[in-house]
Amino acid sequence: MSAQDKQIETIPVGKLGIVALESSKSLGKKVDDYIVEWRRSKESEHKSTISFAGYQRDTYLIDAKCPRFGSGEAKGTIRQSVRGADLYFLLDVCNHSLTYTVCGQTNHMSPDDHYQDLKRVIAAVGGKAHRITVIMPFLYESRQHKRSGRESLDCALALQELTSMGVDNIITFDAHDPRVQNAIPLKGFETVQPTYQFIKALLKNVPDIQFKADKMMVISPDEGAMSRAIYYANILGIDMGMFYKRRDYAHIVNGRNPIVAHEFLGDNVEGKDMLVIDDMISSGESMLDVARELKKRKAGRIFVASTFGLFTNGLEKFDQAYEEGLIHCVLTTNLVYQPEELLKREWYISADMSKYIALMIDTLNHDSSISSLLSPTERIQKILKEYKQI
Numbered sequence: 001m002s003a004q005d006k007q008i009e010t011i012p013v014g015k016l017g018i019v020a021l022e023s024s025k026s027l028g029k030k031v032d033d034y035i036v037e038w039r040r041s042k043e044s045e046h047k048s049t050i051s052f053a054g055y056q057r058d059t060y061l062i063d064a065k066c067p068r069f070g071s072g073e074a075k076g077t078i079r080q081s082v083r084g085a086d087l088y089f090l091l092d093v094c095n096h097s098l099t100y101t102v103c104g105q106t107n108h109m110s111p112d113d114h115y116q117d118l119k120r121v122i123a124a125v126g127g128k129a130h131r132i133t134v135i136m137p138f139l140y141e142s143r144q145h146k147r148s149g150r151e152s153l154d155c156a157l158a159l160q161e162l163t164s165m166g167v168d169n170i171i172t173f174d175a176h177d178p179r180v181q182n183a184i185p186l187k188g189f190e191t192v193q194p195t196y197q198f199i200k201a202l203l204k205n206v207p208d209i210q211f212k213a214d215k216m217m218v219i220s221p222d223e224g225a226m227s228r229a230i231y232y233a234n235i236l237g238i239d240m241g242m243f244y245k246r247r248d249y250a251h252i253v254n255g256r257n258p259i260v261a262h263e264f265l266g267d268n269v270e271g272k273d274m275l276v277i278d279d280m281i282s283s284g285e286s287m288l289d290v291a292r293e294l295k296k297r298k299a300g301r302i303f304v305a306s307t308f309g310l311f312t313n314g315l316e317k318f319d320q321a322y323e324e325g326l327i328h329c330v331l332t333t334n335l336v337y338q339p340e341e342l343l344k345r346e347w348y349i350s351a352d353m354s355k356y357i358a359l360m361i362d363t364l365n366h367d368s369s370i371s372s373l374l375s376p377t378e379r380i381q382k383i384l385k386e387y388k389q390i
Helices: 022-041 111-125 154-164 178-183 195-205 223-236 285-296 316-323 354-365 377-386
Strands: 015-020 085-090 099-102 105-108 131-135 169-173 188-192 216-220 239-247 259-265 273-281 302-309 329-333 348-351
Touching: 015 022, 015 354, 022 085, 022 111, 022 354, 085 111, 085 354, 111 131, 111 154, 131 354, 154 169, 154 178, 178 188, 195 223, 195 302, 195 329, 195 348, 195 377, 216 223, 223 239, 223 273, 223 377, 239 285, 259 285, 273 285, 285 302, 285 316
Parallel strands: 015 085, 085 131, 131 169, 169 188, 216 239, 216 273, 273 302, 302 329, 329 348
Antiparallel strands: 099 105, 239 259
16 A cells, blocks of 8 residues: 555654654755645544644754854754754765865765764754654665674664664664674664566566566675575576675785685576675675676676675676676666766666655654564565466
């Protein structure tokens, strides 16, 4: 049932407020537009009661800023009342396009800067909100999720710090390792998969795609993405294969052990389209290596789908891979910053997640279950039938 058709069954837990930090302004605006439209069209005999005060508004965005001093120091400010509100903070810790000035020098904002700004604005709330939920699509420091030797556990520390500041729930997307939630076992933590949005984007943008066992396979580029690939394979009714990385543990290059070789485990891929699934594209070298290995085994078209497209080493390697016929297209979400040059690429497909986030916020504000949103099996089956894939 869509948000437009859903009847109001519960009262809001508080007046809705969306705090879209500077890093997520465009995504926050889309989310706000959806909720404004839905709430204008919802009908209920109770909407005139005091429990629904402020339910229909022109915007649910809260005016919040993090101005900086010339020294680079900053403060969080909220320019309207949030007393008793149900607040949803939205931020993108990977948005490197934002800058600030330190003693006349320009600095690009790092994940650490974005995380500090989040804490500043939460501190500005001053404990006056009824409930605080942080929607952090790329979980801060999620790549440092386990200890190997004498190392810091940054992600666990950040989660504990946020909950100690009064955050009740944390929603993230495709966490690198969902077990980081063990750091805050008594607080809400949800990691959401964009499975439905990827399948929908492929069906809309690749008209001749066929999710059939004899036409396509799902590929996990490493052992860490196995559970993700297994879900896709099961829901689509197709086979899967996986690569595992042999690394040189005697050396460290750019903070990690270099990959010596990719070894493949799986059925014959000859002539079949490949759907390579992972949580993020960082430099992209690993994904392109997997594509080369698949092409050596005479695979057909290669579709790369990743929740977060960071492209830390630029887009030129993907341009070259596309020209060589190595990849057919790359899908990522708009949960993290997308530079304009990426959106213009012929090989790129963007999966919009704003409606999905709006649905979760609207549902949670009514204190309703989001389990149906977290498990998209029914919606996937419906769209596959719509496109005559099953």
